[in-house]
Amino acid sequence: MILYIQFPPFMKFGERRIGINIDRYAVISTLSHHPHGIVWLAEHKSIGVKRIIKGIPKSLIASGGTGEAEILKNLAHQSIPELYDIFEYEDYLCLVEEYFEGESLTELCRSRLLSSKEVIDFITQICSIIQYLHTLPEAVLHLDLKPDNIMIDGGKIRLIDFGSAIRLKGNSRGKTVSRGFTAPEQGARLKVDRGTDVYALGKVLEFMVSHSNAGEDITRRLRKISDCCCTEKPWKRVSSAETMLKMLKKLKRSETDKRHMPQKPAHKAGDGCRTVGVIGLGPRSGTTHVAIALANYLADVKGFEVCLVEKSDHSDINLIPEVIRATRNSDSEPVRINGVTYLTSGFAYEGEFLKNRRFDCIVYDLGSNLKKAELTLSDCDTEIAVGSAAPWREEEYRYFVQNTAQGEDERITKIMINPADTKMMRNMTAGRIGMFPFPFEPDPMHPGKETIKILERAIG
Numbered sequence: 001m002i003l004y005i006q007f008p009p010f011m012k013f014g015e016r017r018i019g020i021n022i023d024r025y026a027v028i029s030t031l032s033h034h035p036h037g038i039v040w041l042a043e044h045k046s047i048g049v050k051r052i053i054k055g056i057p058k059s060l061i062a063s064g065g066t067g068e069a070e071i072l073k074n075l076a077h078q079s080i081p082e083l084y085d086i087f088e089y090e091d092y093l094c095l096v097e098e099y100f101e102g103e104s105l106t107e108l109c110r111s112r113l114l115s116s117k118e119v120i121d122f123i124t125q126i127c128s129i130i131q132y133l134h135t136l137p138e139a140v141l142h143l144d145l146k147p148d149n150i151m152i153d154g155g156k157i158r159l160i161d162f163g164s165a166i167r168l169k170g171n172s173r174g175k176t177v178s179r180g181f182t183a184p185e186q187g188a189r190l191k192v193d194r195g196t197d198v199y200a201l202g203k204v205l206e207f208m209v210s211h212s213n214a215g216e217d218i219t220r221r222l223r224k225i226s227d228c229c230c231t232e233k234p235w236k237r238v239s240s241a242e243t244m245l246k247m248l249k250k251l252k253r254s255e256t257d258k259r260h261m262p263q264k265p266a267h268k269a270g271d272g273c274r275t276v277g278v279i280g281l282g283p284r285s286g287t288t289h290v291a292i293a294l295a296n297y298l299a300d301v302k303g304f305e306v307c308l309v310e311k312s313d314h315s316d317i318n319l320i321p322e323v324i325r326a327t328r329n330s331d332s333e334p335v336r337i338n339g340v341t342y343l344t345s346g347f348a349y350e351g352e353f354l355k356n357r358r359f360d361c362i363v364y365d366l367g368s369n370l371k372k373a374e375l376t377l378s379d380c381d382t383e384i385a386v387g388s389a390a391p392w393r394e395e396e397y398r399y400f401v402q403n404t405a406q407g408e409d410e411r412i413t414k415i416m417i418n419p420a421d422t423k424m425m426r427n428m429t430a431g432r433i434g435m436f437p438f439p440f441e442p443d444p445m446h447p448g449k450e451t452i453k454i455l456e457r458a459i460g
Contacts (some may be wrong), residue, residue, distance in 0.1 A: 021045070022089050026042060028040075090348075104148050115440065116342070122157055127201060142165050143166060143196060195239070218269055281385050290443050293445075299339030300447075304360035307341045307362045311365065436458045
């Protein structure tokens with residue numbers, strides 16, 4: 001008996017084999033293939049790192065098939081794949097993108113039920129990514145938000161497949177993509193906007209809730225948020241990813257114990273560990289200075305066990321003389337000075353270290369890159385922004401608070417400025433922004449009385 005096997009016209013038999021070479025890459029496997037293109041998992045032959053290669057048929061390029069590349073090249077977010085290269089290979093235009101480890105949300109939900117904590121944490125991270133896209137100077141709509149395009153690795157969310165993404169301008173219209181997650185206006189090829197992605201966010205939340213072991217009460221409250229996002233009429237939906245994020249964070253706080261600073265040192269952090277993120281509103285704004293002073297205040301005055309984590313592009317803490325001296329005696333563990341453990345940027349195993357230690361408080365020095373710090377900030381109990389008191393900075397501060405504040409009913413976003421402009425401070429505090437002058441502190445590892453007094457007011 002003779003069998004005839006016919007492959008799709010866009011797909012040559014040789015391209016399905018493992019081990020072929022595409023430019024500088026060796027193909028490991030074919031992840032998907034369809035009339036609109038093919039996706040390979042490949043390894044760079046020189047540096048040995050995995051990459052995703054998306055092959056777009058040249059016949060589609062004239063109809064806008066390179067839109068994904070045009071969008072990705074201008075994005076900078078740790079949860080969105082970076083575009084590395086573009087080249088031609090036979091009948092394809094190939095996009096080389098960052099490869100994310102892990103499994104899709106679909107695969108995870110097939111293997112087990114999610115906990116209510118995971119549902120809230122995952123959808124919060126997804127909202128944060130969509131908020132980033134929607135608040136760019138030229139807003140980007142993903143338009144294919146679904147469980148298959150959400151990757152999870154160690155609890156961290158990554159958003160992939162920007163093949164349907166568009167820039168929001170004029171009467172933008174999107175293509176119909178994924179049944180069950182596509183907003184009605186997108187399915188009807190009508191005008192799409194930010195609310196179209198909000199609809200998909202609601203559907204993803206609904207999917208996760210239906211694949212969870214969450215209790216009756218939390219399920220009801222999550223479904224209420226989902227329903228608010230998924231109304232058929234766009235003008236009746238939750239207005240933005242930012243609003244949905246605030247709803248989720250308010251729910252998250254109500255579902256977990258209120259984590260306040262204890263009056264006496266617990267010395268067993270566990271679930272009671274308080275997290276504080278310190279972010280600069282501009283380069284060299286004094287973020288590390290404030291983070292060090294805060295960590296030492298909590299350790300010295302409050303008696304807490306504190307970990308100061310440097311999660312920024314610089315390594316200023318490594319330059320502190322006391323840290324240098326302590327490092328000489330301990331090159332395999334983060335140094336501990338006066339009750340503060342300094343987890344500098346040089347320690348790549350930060351997550352594992354924090355997992356195996358118990359602290360009363362963790363202070364994150366996040367530098368000044370808000371895009372990179374976004375996910376960490378979203379998990380912090382308190383956010384501190386550090387910047388100058390220049391009057392023209394006021395709108396930047398308001399923008400920061402509007403896009404990172406964790407709720408409308410609880411003022412937990414603080415701003416430290418140096419030097420203080422009392423008029424601007426009055427304007428900002430009237431707008432429900434906690435703003436505090438931060439005096440020059442010559443030795444942040446031993447904060448003075450004035451600094452302690454201000455930190456007491458700001459943090460408690």
